[in-house]
Amino acid sequence: LINVCILGNGTVGSGVVELLNKNRENIRKRTGEDVRIAKILVRDINKHFREKYFHLITNDISEIWNMDVDIVVEAMGGLYPAYDYIKGFLQKSKHVITANKDVIAKYGDELSKVADRHGVCLKYDASVAGGIPILKPLQDCLAGNEIKCFYAILNGTTNFILSKMYNEDMKYEKALEIAQEIGFAEANPDSDVLGYDSARKLAILSSISYDSRVFWDKLYTEGITEIDEIDIAFAKKIGCNIKLLALSAKEEEGIYGAVRPAFVPFKGKLGMVSDEFNGILLEGDAVGQVFFYGKGAGKLPTASAVIGDIFDVIENKKMRSVSRAENEAQIITKWQKNSDWFIRVECDEVERVIDFIKAKFGNITAIYPDKAIGGIVAFILEVENEIILDIILENLQGISGVKKIKKTIIIDL
Ligand code: NAP
Numbered sequence: 001l002i003n004v005c006i007l008g009n010g011t012v013g014s015g016v017v018e019l020l021n022k023n024r025e026n027i028r029k030r031t032g033e034d035v036r037i038a039k040i041l042v043r044d045i046n047k048h049f050r051e052k053y054f055h056l057i058t059n060d061i062s063e064i065w066n067m068d069v070d071i072v073v074e075a076m077g078g079l080y081p082a083y084d085y086i087k088g089f090l091q092k093s094k095h096v097i098t099a100n101k102d103v104i105a106k107y108g109d110e111l112s113k114v115a116d117r118h119g120v121c122l123k124y125d126a127s128v129a130g131g132i133p134i135l136k137p138l139q140d141c142l143a144g145n146e147i148k149c150f151y152a153i154l155n156g157t158t159n160f161i162l163s164k165m166y167n168e169d170m171k172y173e174k175a176l177e178i179a180q181e182i183g184f185a186e187a188n189p190d191s192d193v194l195g196y197d198s199a200r201k202l203a204i205l206s207s208i209s210y211d212s213r214v215f216w217d218k219l220y221t222e223g224i225t226e227i228d229e230i231d232i233a234f235a236k237k238i239g240c241n242i243k244l245l246a247l248s249a250k251e252e253e254g255i256y257g258a259v260r261p262a263f264v265p266f267k268g269k270l271g272m273v274s275d276e277f278n279g280i281l282l283e284g285d286a287v288g289q290v291f292f293y294g295k296g297a298g299k300l301p302t303a304s305a306v307i308g309d310i311f312d313v314i315e316n317k318k319m320r321s322v323s324r325a326e327n328e329a330q331i332i333t334k335w336q337k338n339s340d341w342f343i344r345v346e347c348d349e350v351e352r353v354i355d356f357i358k359a360k361f362g363n364i365t366a367i368y369p370d371k372a373i374g375g376i377v378a379f380i381l382e383v384e385n386e387i388i389l390d391i392i393l394e395n396l397q398g399i400s401g402v403k404k405i406k407k408t409i410i411i412d413l
């Protein structure tokens, strides 16, 4: 008999209860083990009295602490006390499965070592891209590759918001409200909309892939809060969608890592990823491009990843830590590749701006918004790398009457 305790009965925790109950027979057939949910921890017990399994719910961690438990599923969220609970249970030689990227991005390496020392598993497949199996394929099936780069949509909430704004002209605030109601968003949705959640997931992917420690707060991180209807109109005009991309690439001088809004071709692989879906396009030196696609947030998709980890624990399949490497990666925050950039300029005198851009880039065509909005003009500029672009834009900013410049990378995939 395998006793499972679940910390949290929110979107993910309740999904794990539902899916575990549904899969009980399946688990028995495949592993020969009976799985029993022994206890479920919550913060406010009054919120849960309608649950059929209310008798299993407690708000007292010491009850679980002292139980005969085999697997602890952490689905509470946040850094603390989640980190202390995960560490404490590993030290008690309990297997731990978590969906918590905040904890894994910051402490995954340390916690994996604690798990190793105590001969148990720490598993976290649900922490990156929800229901998409990505960590296991990266570490197993793609192990023979040197991973060169990732182009990924890793946050369901922001992708949902951008899809609603793009496809239904929905206001940002309304779309965020719906994402929160459905349960895609983090308890503090700033994590989603400011890009931190994507950065944490990208750091986990990068640490695994490049065998050096990547810290999420060293990455360039820009969220979606500055995207407005004008950006969307421009994107449509040039056949693009707008996505919050998590980008990383192995360069000679280090690892490029950034989370930033990007224009992507409307009909490309990433442009077609809508709503709460995630997409991860990676490139390995042997396999070439591989694309992973599926639901990146939500109750059952995330629970699906947790149940997969439960199977693995029962079948005693270990997964290596976030990164065995002791060295910290050198992080580069400026895009190094030759690319097109979409540059939007708000200014008093459009002609002056056009003359400046033409002097630098030749006979380039200015793009205007569909609706006549005075003082806004845009260009697509091809530059060797982002450092060169920044120097040009600094000079442009110096022209009198230029109020605001926005640059958005165009990823042609
Ligand atoms: P949630 O809906 O807010 O649920 C959190 C649950 O944990 C609630 O039941 C809450 O209790 C309980 N909890 C929180 N702090 C606690 C504490 N200090 N002591 C005891 N119980 C506590 O969150 P969620 O969306 O399920 O997310 C959980 C984790 O999964 C997060 O790390 C999140 O990033 C990750 N994740 C979420 C998704 C998703 O789609 N939602 C997808 C992948 C990963 P009360 O109910 O009593 O407040």
Ligand code: HSE
Pocket (backbone or CB within 6 Å): 127, 129, 130, 154, 155, 156, 157, 158, 184, 185, 186, 192, 197, 296, 297, 298
């Ligand atoms: N808030 C996260 C998202 C949950 O929207 O992607 C899944 O990690």
